[in-house]
Amino acid sequence: MEAMVNIFRFYPLEKSMKEDCRSGEHSEPCSPNRSVGLGISRAFPEADAEIDLVDRSEGSDPSSFPHPHSQNTVTLDLTQLLSSDITESGSFHLGCTIWTTSLGKLLQALPIMAFLIDQSCNIAAANRVCERLGSDYEKIVGKPFASILSDLTESAKAEETVKEVFVTRQQRVLNAALGIKPIEIWGRITFRSIRLGTERLVMTLVEDLTIEQRQLLLEQKHNHALTTEISRRRAVERELVATEERYRRVVESANDSIYTTDDRGRFTYLNPVALNQSGYAVEELVGRPYYLLIHPDHVEEVIKWYSSQMAERTPQTYYEFPIVAKNGTTIWIGQNVQLLLKDAQITGVQAIARDITERKxxxxxxxxxxxxxxxxxxxxxxxxxxxxxxxxxxxxxxxxxxxxxxxxxxxxxxxxxxxxxxxxxxxxxGSGNLAQIRIDEYVTDLVNDLIGFSDESTAKIALDIHVDKICFSLETAIPIGIIITELLGNTMTHGFPEGGGGTVQVRLRSLDRDLFELVIRDDGIGILGEMRPENSGSLGLELVAAFARKLQGEVRFDTSEHTEFSMIFKQAEVQGWS
Missing domain, CATH: 1.20.5 (Single alpha-helices involved in coiled-coils or other helix-helix interfaces)
Incomplete structure (x- = not known):
């Protein structure tokens, strides 16, 4: 066993790791644990070489071992590595003794998942790091390696890759997600051909890149968001430039004067019309206060007006005033002034002024x-x-x-x-309005004058006058005056004969915007029978009927107790000058 362990010699990371077939040549023994932390290419440096696992137990012929630096083979010396049989499915199985061998110890010592795959593309062995796929990871032994890949497309590709490695004996690398639900790991999968006696296997090492993949996805998401934001901002900037260009064209081609000032009233911009109107060059006005152009007689009122607008933060106002051009000409302008705000602070105003001199x-x-x-x-x-x-x-x-x-x-x-x-x-x-007169004043004066104009017997007659404050045109006032004159004359003559006394009531009120009522009532002796002004034979009453028709009036006489005249009428149409 010591002979097997000494087959491997691990060097520091900055050096290449090489295999030496000669045992006992190195004074420092190597432990499989020294491989922890090494990348796959460091553990198995010759990417295009097939790893040949041969028996180098005592008594074997060393001359039969391949040379350690052979171009296509890296030799690992194992004892009793293989305990094999052929199952009904044709899958190749390794016995538990593999984990007691140098290769098994090496695979168990690796910090990454390791699999051995047989020629049926089924998993023959899996190291303990495969627990990352789940606590019952051992159940995957004997199942197709492709079954533990998450994506169907990647599963098919993995199976094709394993078959390709069996044929070409060349190392292949595949990035894919694998796992046993619900666990999923993203890894870089390295497939390497190995030979166990007469049997070939594919050693599959999986570097866990889940964290790196998540970081990559986050970076991609961040980059996508950043790219989207940059694109959005560029689009906004382009639209802003286009909008400013459209605004500039509108302002410069406008027929009205357009200018802006800062919050102290100093010109910051004037369009060509404003410059032509004032007669000044742009450098003569920009930076100077706007009130220097105002006619001296109106400076104070204009400053007061716009100071009030800014103090009260009125968004928009309209005002008319004269300015004095450079050549001394007085020009009347009517301008709309709008406040300019930034962060709720007034930064100035924008004005659109029109020459209204001809209108003035x-x-x-x-x-x-x-x-x-x-x-x-x-x-x-x-x-x-x-x-x-x-x-x-x-x-x-x-x-x-x-x-x-x-x-x-x-x-x-x-x-x-x-x-x-x-x-x-x-x-x-005597009226301030030549088109209309106050009917209340007119009726009061007219009634008093008519009663006073009669003989001495009228001294016993009391007047009760109530007239709303209404303004009537000449075309309405004269018919009302004639009607009142005729009816009061009739009252004086027939209502109070032989110097009798009593009360005369005159009422004129507004019923609606265009509808009025006139009532004249006395408590004299009254008139017998029904009274009809249009066929009474009296000139005065016929005049009453004629003027009532002129006012579209509805006339009613009530002689049941005393005498009461009432008329609901409209104002007569005003006749214009012909």
Missing amino acids: IAEERLKASLKEKEVLMREIHHRVKNNLQVISALFTLQADHVDEQKAVDVLRSANARIKAMALVHEKLY
Whole structure:
């Protein structure tokens, strides 16, 4: 046995390991444990050599041993290594005595899994390191080596490799995953042909690369993620460059002035239109405050406006103001200003300004024209009022010189109507709005004037006036005034005869946005029978009916107890200038 052990001589890792067939030539015996930690190529250095296991027991003929440095054979001397028989399946089995031999001890001492595979591609032996495949690893002996590979494709490839090694006797290496479920190990599998007497086997050594494989997979995953991230960032950068280029083209080809400033109001960028508009070169404006271009009369208000926007962090505002170009021309601009933010901090503003000088000039002309028309309208209303008052005075004078009472009544009725129309023009003349008058003020003044215009008997009549604060146009106010005048005149004449007293109520209220109600009621003696203004034979009541139709009014007379007139109406359409 000592002779067998001394067959192997292991050198340090930095040297090559060689086999020597001559026993006792080396003074330092070698233990199989010295192989622990060695790579497969170190343990069996000649990759293309078949390992020949021969019997070198005492009494054998040394001359029959192959030379130790033969080109194709590395000789290992064993005693009683082989205990063999041929099973019914044709598989070759090794007895337990193999683990007591130098080869067995060497295989058991290896820190890696080792198998011996027979020519039927079945496992003939497995060392104890194969426990990594499971505690019952010994059950795999006699089974196909390919059965312990995880992938079907790799199983087929492993079987082909074993057969190839049997034929070529050349070393082959295969990377694959193997194991007994649920355990799986990724390994580098080395197949090496060996000869045991007349039998050939394939010695299979498996280096566990699971950790390395996991690290490789992690690195691949990391590299893939890194590559994906780099690709994404490059795509984002390309899109950003493209977006900036599109934005630059839009800004530089815009018809409006576009500029940006920093948070202190200093120009950082101006597009060509802004430079052409101001008349300055870019180097004359960049870095200078924007308010240097503002017209001196408006500097304070503009600074206040934009300071307020930044203080209140208003995202966007619109403001109009004049600037002074380099050549001294005043240009009105209307600009939208948007805050620029970075990390919630204001870094400046971006403005889009449009030249509105022509619009401003047109607006000033329109204002001047409207002012002229306003003055003209006031003068017209004033003159109409004066003319109506002259006519009213003539009617009054004429009534004083007429003896017939019927004629006096006609003149006074006409005079009342004229005063109602004159009062409308007077209110319009004194109103801030020439298009409408406050109907509450107009009705109150009109009713008081009409009652005071009658004879002394009206002193006993009390007035109850309630009118909502509503504005009516001239086209609505005059019909309302005429209707009230006619009905109050009728009340004074027929409701309170011979100086009787009582109460007259006048109500005008808004029912809806476009719907109103007028109610005139008295508690006089009333009128017998049904009253229909359109066929009453009275000019005054016919006027009431005509103006009610003009206002699309629904008229109702109630004479059951006293006399009550009510009308629901709409405002008359305003007639424009023709």
